[in-house]
Amino acid sequence: MSVKLVVIGGGSSYTPEIIEGIIRRYKSLPITEIALVDVEEGKDKVITIAKLAERMIEKSGEPIQVNWTLDRKKALRNADFVSTQIRVGGLDAREKDERIPLRHGFIGQETNGAGGIMKAFRTIPVLLELAEDVQEICPNAWIINFTNPAGIITEALLKHSAHKRVIGVCNIPFNMRHSTAEILNANPNQVKIEFVGMNHFVFGQRVFVDGIDRTNEVLTNLANEKLDYSPANIVSLGWSKGFINSMKLLPNPYHQYYYQTTDILTKDKEALKEHGTRAKVVKNLEKSLFTIYSNKDLNVKPKQLEERGGAFYSDVACSLIDSIYNNKGDIQTVNACNNGAIADLPNDSVIEVNCFITKNGPKPIAIGSLPPQIKGDILQMKAFEELVILASISGDYNLAYQAFIANPLIKDERKIKSLLDELLCAHKEYLPQFNKGGTGDE
Amino acid sequence: MSVKLVVIGGGSSYTPEIIEGIIRRYKSLPITEIALVDVEEGKDKVITIAKLAERMIEKSGEPIQVNWTLDRKKALRNADFVSTQIRVGGLDAREKDERIPLRHGFIGQETNGAGGIMKAFRTIPVLLELAEDVQEICPNAWIINFTNPAGIITEALLKHSAHKRVIGVCNIPFNMRHSTAEILNANPNQVKIEFVGMNHFVFGQRVFVDGIDRTNEVLTNLANEKLDYSPANIVSLGWSKGFINSMKLLPNPYHQYYYQTTDILTKDKEALKEHGTRAKVVKNLEKSLFTIYSNKDLNVKPKQLEERGGAFYSDVACSLIDSIYNNKGDIQTVNACNNGAIADLPNDSVIEVNCFITKNGPKPIAIGSLPPQIKGDILQMKAFEELVILASISGDYNLAYQAFIANPLIKDERKIKSLLDELLCAHKEYLPQFNKGGTGDE
Amino acid sequence: MSVKLVVIGGGSSYTPEIIEGIIRRYKSLPITEIALVDVEEGKDKVITIAKLAERMIEKSGEPIQVNWTLDRKKALRNADFVSTQIRVGGLDAREKDERIPLRHGFIGQETNGAGGIMKAFRTIPVLLELAEDVQEICPNAWIINFTNPAGIITEALLKHSAHKRVIGVCNIPFNMRHSTAEILNANPNQVKIEFVGMNHFVFGQRVFVDGIDRTNEVLTNLANEKLDYSPANIVSLGWSKGFINSMKLLPNPYHQYYYQTTDILTKDKEALKEHGTRAKVVKNLEKSLFTIYSNKDLNVKPKQLEERGGAFYSDVACSLIDSIYNNKGDIQTVNACNNGAIADLPNDSVIEVNCFITKNGPKPIAIGSLPPQIKGDILQMKAFEELVILASISGDYNLAYQAFIANPLIKDERKIKSLLDELLCAHKEYLPQFNKGGTGDE
Amino acid sequence: MSVKLVVIGGGSSYTPEIIEGIIRRYKSLPITEIALVDVEEGKDKVITIAKLAERMIEKSGEPIQVNWTLDRKKALRNADFVSTQIRVGGLDAREKDERIPLRHGFIGQETNGAGGIMKAFRTIPVLLELAEDVQEICPNAWIINFTNPAGIITEALLKHSAHKRVIGVCNIPFNMRHSTAEILNANPNQVKIEFVGMNHFVFGQRVFVDGIDRTNEVLTNLANEKLDYSPANIVSLGWSKGFINSMKLLPNPYHQYYYQTTDILTKDKEALKEHGTRAKVVKNLEKSLFTIYSNKDLNVKPKQLEERGGAFYSDVACSLIDSIYNNKGDIQTVNACNNGAIADLPNDSVIEVNCFITKNGPKPIAIGSLPPQIKGDILQMKAFEELVILASISGDYNLAYQAFIANPLIKDERKIKSLLDELLCAHKEYLPQFNKGGTGDE
Ligand SMILES: [Mn+2]
Ligand SMILES: [Mn+2]
Ligand SMILES: [Mn+2]
Ligand SMILES: [Mn+2]
Structure with a gap:
């Protein structure tokens, strides 16, 4: 074989x-x-x-x-x-x-x-x-x-x-499970989190250790800032007690952009002044990584790689390939076709979901209806994602505009056009599909 | 009779x-x-x-x-x-x-x-x-x-x-139809706007005069700020060309809160400093109205009433009562049970929709799927409304918190608890249902 | 014009x-x-x-x-x-x-x-x-x-x-409304029936005269066989009291094939022996009609035409054209795109439904959920219709077989193949799409 | 423990x-x-x-x-x-x-x-x-x-x-898997069948052995009557080649009542004449079983028990209890809440479905849309089941009638009332909920 x-x-x-x-x-x-x-x-x-x-x-x-x-x-x-x-x-x-x-x-x-x-x-x-x-x-x-x-x-x-x-695949659900296992003094394999949502907008609904519901303990730790599962590329501000106590869900690190927008914006503006963009930081990181990689005596993965946000990505991917190849029938959290698992979303939406993994790929475990406290946000994000895809493929300016305004982080009609136009221009080289048409000015 | x-x-x-x-x-x-x-x-x-x-x-x-x-x-x-x-x-x-x-x-x-x-x-x-x-x-x-x-x-x-x-009932669809009629040199009775959405979050999809589609003319007028159908209580900033050209929909005046949030916030803060709240303005208006009303020689509706935001409300309501009483079978835009008219929303949602009005009440005209460019926002607003209703009835603090965070205008977990707590306290007298329980602090 | x-x-x-x-x-x-x-x-x-x-x-x-x-x-x-x-x-x-x-x-x-x-x-x-x-x-x-x-x-x-x-268009809803008007001593224009379902499988839910609900009277007349709205091509057996009393709906004449299958089959077999098929009867009718039409003195529609099943079809069609041309905004029962009107059916299903008719065509009035007592039958018939369409277009033998078995009148796997094969062969000349492929025997 | x-x-x-x-x-x-x-x-x-x-x-x-x-x-x-x-x-x-x-x-x-x-x-x-x-x-x-x-x-x-x-729980999916394993020379544990539908109306969509799709082999065996997984209480007539070749699904033994109705009716009438009802056969079987059970020397399950239709029920139940108790995370086919797994059915429908079994019960694996060739039949059966439940609980005569007519096996309005009335009377003692009301005759 x-x-x-x-x-x-x-x-x-x-x-x-x-x-x-x-x-x-x-x-x-x-x-x-x-x-x-x-x-x-x-x-x-x-x-x-x-x-x-x-x-x-x-x-x-x-x-x-x-x-x-x-x-x-x-x-x-x-x-x-x-x-x-x-x-x-x-x-x-x-x-x-x-x-x-x-x-x-x-x-x-x-x-x-x-x-x-x-x-x-x-x-x-x-x-x-x-x-x-x-x-x-x-x-x-x-x-x-x-x-x-x-x-x-x-x-x-x-x-x-x-x-x-x-x-x-994404390492966020993996990180959430591992960090949660640590705080609960459990082995990650014993821990199952019921996830609901989409990539970078996924929530944990319930946490089980060996089938025992221990969600409340996890929420308490989150509310007391004793649990943080942010990757290296996201500096967490922590979650307020009120948020965790009232929502009764585990947010993921990227949710800070949506629920702490003003503070993150302030922080990011300051960070930009001080260190430049994350891209610049990563550029330097990469440069030094490749210097390390070039060392002919190096024959292991160097520790320094873990400073990047994507740590454990390979664990996620290799586990997935392993389960497919060996028809394992275990549960992994991946991005797959909804097929009804979240009843409120179209069958052909992609969601981040616990799947039963076999040689025939991932089969989502049915979730049912969205939790009411996040239903609106998830439906909105999915509708936004649909516009992004349509715009990506068509190169239609109006669809691009609609994708922008459909995003909760840039919902400002008085500023979108100049932002969009500047971005389309800045990335012109890599957006051949948008170069055919007009800019919506006609 | x-x-x-x-x-x-x-x-x-x-x-x-x-x-x-x-x-x-x-x-x-x-x-x-x-x-x-x-x-x-x-x-x-x-x-x-x-x-x-x-x-x-x-x-x-x-x-x-x-x-x-x-x-x-x-x-x-x-x-x-x-x-x-x-x-x-x-x-x-x-x-x-x-x-x-x-x-x-x-x-x-x-x-x-x-x-x-x-x-x-x-x-x-x-x-x-x-x-x-x-x-x-x-x-x-x-x-x-x-x-x-x-x-x-x-x-x-x-x-x-x-x-x-x-x-x-609401006067916004009425105003939109009448203002649109004016700009098109038509009689309001000849004008039909296909609305989609909910009260204060409704959009016009298409405008017909005697069955002829004249949507583009209306959009052009909107984009050129030649058409404004804001009521007296909303000072319009006008809509940008980019927004109208790319969305191809008629927003309603209340949409400014959602798509021009930053500018409205700035404007409203200034207005507060200068004139106090709109409530205060209305208080004075009311006071002078009642002085006028008390005049024993007055036997007509005084002109001054039109300065309030609700002008034409009575036209809307009397027309509705008239059509019900007389089994008229005309079309009016009211808030009624969805019953599938917007296929993406639950049957028991209330939407603002063109209805066929008879003695048996309003029957919505089917709309089908939501336009993609506003699908996410409408689904989010409806999910938010559902939480408001659940919280209103239960008096559950967590549901109130969830309603707040589900609202796109207050989606900031670091500020909601103090805002919510202050509001619940300020309105304590009129919120008996919330006085039974805790404040989510336990 | x-x-x-x-x-x-x-x-x-x-x-x-x-x-x-x-x-x-x-x-x-x-x-x-x-x-x-x-x-x-x-x-x-x-x-x-x-x-x-x-x-x-x-x-x-x-x-x-x-x-x-x-x-x-x-x-x-x-x-x-x-x-x-x-x-x-x-x-x-x-x-x-x-x-x-x-x-x-x-x-x-x-x-x-x-x-x-x-x-x-x-x-x-x-x-x-x-x-x-x-x-x-x-x-x-x-x-x-x-x-x-x-x-x-x-x-x-x-x-x-x-x-x-x-x-x-179909004359059945028209006939039902006119016959009902007659039994209620009303003008057809005063009568509105709330229909639900599809062409030849449509039910009346409620009957209004000038907005007053008179459904019960109509049901009583139906149960007592005092009301019959069958067209000339369908010999009605009448409906049992138990059926009408328990279903509380107005069936249409074609429903006899589905709810009186055995008796109709017996009757039709006898009729075949006595008179031959209805097609043969119609052939003779047509022949004599054309003899009449050829008469150079004839300059009106001859009475004899009404003996065919399609009487009033032209009234239905001309009224529809009239309302479209004149942007009338009246209600007519036609076959149009569902668009959510029946919440249980796909948006792109065609249903027979009361529509608001303007220059822009028919817009269904929302119905909401199907009545539980007929939900299953209507969903089944629509799923069957979808298979018929797929088979018609593809010429795929298996889809044809599936359409047959999906139909409640021929749900017998032991007999379908020979029936289907004989029919495909008999109509070979007019089924070019089916002549390309196999007969499912391989 | x-x-x-x-x-x-x-x-x-x-x-x-x-x-x-x-x-x-x-x-x-x-x-x-x-x-x-x-x-x-x-x-x-x-x-x-x-x-x-x-x-x-x-x-x-x-x-x-x-x-x-x-x-x-x-x-x-x-x-x-x-x-x-x-x-x-x-x-x-x-x-x-x-x-x-x-x-x-x-x-x-x-x-x-x-x-x-x-x-x-x-x-x-x-x-x-x-x-x-x-x-x-x-x-x-x-x-x-x-x-x-x-x-x-x-x-x-x-x-x-x-x-x-x-x-x-039901033993039918268990039997289907075991019989299929036998014909494929595989261990039942290696075999996974993707089921879709409801109890006694479930179909197999695809068969995998160690993750390899072997559906076609199974269908060929079915079409050639080399595979029969009927339990002792159902005498199978076998399935026609045409049916299996065109449907491309594994029917379950109870499907004979729906797709071979006429022949089964004939057979059952003859069986009644010869042996009396199955109930009578079972009565005798039971009598002799209890005679055997009473034997004080007997200390094992006697072979004769397998002659009843329910063989392997206990295997099904014990496996299920085992997986719950031990939080096993294996896949079993049980009747559980749909929760979106079949996207066409309500969330709260019960379906027979492959579930991931843990201490927290069964979680269905998402299936998506129903296969078109059986969509209508499954939707109809589920709508029928909903009426049965409503009638069972309310004791409402009309709902009972509606449940009868919604069932494809008794869809004959000219015969239902007398059948229903006789059955309600015959079982009067055990139907207290129906004894309160009328018989629909008023
Ligand atoms: Mn990621
Ligand atoms: Mn209003
Ligand atoms: Mn017809
Ligand atoms: Mn069973």
Whole structure:
């Protein structure tokens, strides 16, 4: 038995984590071939990564082959799994997504608000092309989408490509479960959180340890700021007692943008002054990571990688691949087609949900109706996501405008046009679909 | 044939408008008995109004009897129509609804945001009691609810009372149709606007004159600020070209609170400094109105009444009563039970919708799916309204908190508890249902 | 002002009724040009009809031009309304639809059961082509579809053609309203029946005369067999008291096939022995009608036409055209897109429903949830109709089989294959879409 | 750790199977106390069973206590699981359910058609009382409902009692999985069938062995009559090739009543003449079983028990209890609250569905939309079930009539009243709720 994994965006600084995860699981999940694919601009990086990967594998002694290539189609031949972790426009584009909205008075964030929308606009057409290639070249392969905004992108692929084997992943539910396990003195495997919502807008409804409901303890810890499961890229302000006591739900770290908007805006403006954008911070982080990676004596994943926000992503992805390959039938929290699981949302919406995972992919566990206290916000976010997808694909200016105004973080008709126009212009190079039409001025 | 109308809150300064409307329509709609009902605190006002009404009727020569009473149950005997225009807590309560949120950094408005929620909290229990009386004493009577927030209150009554003959009315759709007619050089009767949404959150989708679609002309006028249908109580900032061009919908005046939040907040803070709250302005207006009303020579509705925001309310209400009484089968825009008309909303939601009006009440004309560009906002507002109703009835602190955070104008978990606590305390006298329980602090 | 009507299937024996209706309404509905279109096989008949029409118009003195042609595309130029009343395969095909199922032990009927399905299979592709022509040649024209099964065909056109101005009509709701008016001693215009369901499966929920609910009287008359609104082509057995008393709904005449299946089957088998199929009866009727039509002295619609089942169809159609043309805003019962009106059915289902009729076509009045006592039957019939449409368009054998087994009148897996195979073979000439594929035997 | 199981209807001849299952699983599922509860009429039987159980337990050497009692409330104290396997009216009532409809020309069956409805009418009020007792006395206990019609009864309890820990079980999905495993030469644990539908109306959509789709093989075997998973109480006629080839689904044995109605009716009429009703056969079977059970040397479950239709019920129930108790997280097919799993059905419908089973009960795996070829039939059956529940609880004659006519097996308005009236009269003793009102004759 042998398994082939293709990593789209293989030159990413995250890749060593995946390599480590694959090596560690080799006995149960025999991935024997890894193809690292990147674009011309990423050639140096993917070569550095490939070499590091080879040293890591050599150290492990497992019979895994690793290659790099710029030829995606060739790499896809015989693939069983295709992971995607690309960044169209690179950190420069992210820098604009963070800086420009902030200057207009809005949250500037990679996956939320105006920044997240622009990232979707740049990324969806590229990944749709990938999905078409996969469908043609290796139709049985599963696409494991790491690329943000992961939920929106997964929905775009499932709705608009013929390839239906697409799963989106995020480390937030994983982090929430692990941090919660820690505070409850439990093993993460004993802990189950009933999640409800979408990627980066998911809530925990109930927490069970070995089937015993321990939600109240978790809420108390949250209300007393003794529990914090924010990743490295999000500085948490903590949640007020009133919020936790009245909502009786576990928010996720990204919810701060929606429920603490003013304070976060103030904090982010200050942070910008002091350190520049997060993109700039990450650029430096990346630079030093690649210096470390280039060290020919390095043959393990270096500790420093954990300072990035995406820690544990590979654990999430490798576990998922493992369960699919081995038809495990365990429960994992992934982004998958709703199919009625949340009764208030369309069947073809993508949600972040506990799924039963087998060789046939993820099957959501039915949730029923949305909790009333978040029903409105979730319905609004999903309607917003639908507009983002339509705009991404059509390149229609009015749809882009509608996506902006549908987002709760930029709901200001007196400011949207100039913000949108500046962003479309700044990212022009990566938005061919928007360059055909007008700018709504006619 | 004779018809009896009971006016709950008959001491309102708006009442002369209704009286005028009744007199004018007497030939087709023979209302022969009007009972003006008010509470002890409003006794002087209702007596003044009753006397003015008598003079107006005497001048008209129509055989209409008008009485005032503080005994609601007695007044309801044999009633055919019951209109409600009450203000629990009076203008003092409104003053708090406007002032307190503003001080916490939020929109302070009578029917939107925190102010609107508090008004609902105070009013719903009172009108539920009325509905029970109506069901017992005059079960065939139609309740025509003028009282704001009119949509939420109508939904509360239809969901939680046994009396199902309840219709909510607002002058906004009427104003939009009349102003649009004017700009199109048409008679209002020729103009039909396809509305979609809820009270104070309704949009116009398409405008027809004699069946010809003239939506684009209207949008152009809106984008060029040549069309403004704001009532006296809302100072419009106008809509940006980008907004109108991209949304392709007619917003209603109250939408400024949601799509121009920052600017309105700034404007309202300045207005507060200069003139005090709108409640204070209205108090003075009312005072001078009642001075005018007391003039024994006055036997018509005085011009000055039109300066209040509710102009044309009586036209709306009298037309509705007329169509019900005469089984007219015309189309009017009222607040009624959705029953599938907007496919995305529950059957038992109340929406503001074009209805076919007969003796059996309003029947909505089916709309189908919500327009994508406003789907999220409408679903969110409806989910918010549902929480307001649950909180109003239960007096549950957590539900009140959830209603606050579900409202897009006060979505800030770091500020809500102090705002909510202050408002609950300020209105304590009129919120018996909330005085039983805790304040969520345990 | 001038209006052009194109009659597809102009050689139909029903056409004189339409001509009469047009002449009678000329003052309000100035149809100045009528194009009668037919196919080669119908040439003699359409010429006969055109000549009769000319004599009728001449007698009337109205300035109406009537022409016949076999060139559909030419006729469609500048059309405002296009009515369709075709019979693909003629009465010979109908004869098979009636005879073959009966021989297999099933109801053999033109619009219900196996016969109705086969009629849909033959007709839908032909009318889809027409709809495409209309969309190309006269996109603003309204298609008024008389052709049976009218509901299914209207749904097929609305779902699968780009032309969205399609309305289906049937005389059953008209007949029910008129017969009910008679028994209640009322003018039909005063009577409103709240209908719920689909074409030939519609129920009356409530009956109002001038807005007064008189449903119980009507039910009593039905239970006592004093009210019968069956058309000439359906011999009614009457409804049992128990049925009417417990269901509290007005069934339509076609419901006998579903709720009296065994007795109808027995009756129809006997009728077949005695008189042959209804198709044969109609053939003779048609023959004698055309003999009458050919009489050069005839310049009115002859009485004998009323013996066919479709009496009043033209009243229904002309009223509809009148209301559209004159933007009347009255209520008519037609087959239109659900759009949420019945909350349990998809938005894009076609239902038979009271609609508000304007220049912009029919807008259903919202009904809400289906009455529980018929919910299951209506949902089943609609799911069946969806399969018929899919099979009609795809020519897929399995879908055809599924449509058969989904129909409550032929739900017998041990008999369907031979019935279906015989019918597909018998109608081979008119089912090109089914001739491509296999017969499910592989 | 100790677990208490209460068996309501403990005198059932099936009980030894449960006892055996409990003994076999003792190591993982330590049920230490079994209370067998029955009614006065069943006293002798429950004593016989209790004694046999004691002998079986003694032989096993496990420390399990078994008691019998007629005092249900006392038995419920400290219960962890409550299984229900009652037969209100006993086999005499079943005999009537089988015989009477057949005489009127309809299917006479214990859980389908008129017989199934009457069984629901007799049973639902009794089990609702049980559920109330459970909620009061042992609110954490799970009710495992074996009693037929199991799906309808489970829905009735979940909708109308405060006790929400209710799960319905049936051996049909178990049988289908095991028979399918056999034909595929697989271990049942490797086989997963995706089920869709309701109890006794469930279909298999896809069959997987170790995650590999082997549906086509199974369908081929079904079409060639090489696979038959009918229980002892249903004599299968086999399925036609055409049906299986075109539907591409696995029917369950009870589907014969719906898709082979005429042939089954013929067969059943003949069987009645030859052997009497199935109830009579079972009576004799029971008699001889109890003779065997009384043998003081017997200390195992006797082979003869397998001749009844309910074989493997105890396997199903014990597995379920095991997974709940041990928080196993495996997949089992049970009757549970839909919660969106089938998007076309209400959230509060009960469906037969693959569930993820933990200490917190069953959570359905989302299915999405119904397969089009069975959508209509499933929607109809569910609407029918809803009427049965309403009628059972209200005792309303009209609702009973509506339930009858909503059932596809008795859809004949000319025969229902006499059938219904005879059945209501025959079961009068066990239908107190229907004795209050009229018979719809007024
Ligand atoms: Mn993420
Ligand atoms: Mn208003
Ligand atoms: Mn018809
Ligand atoms: Mn069963």
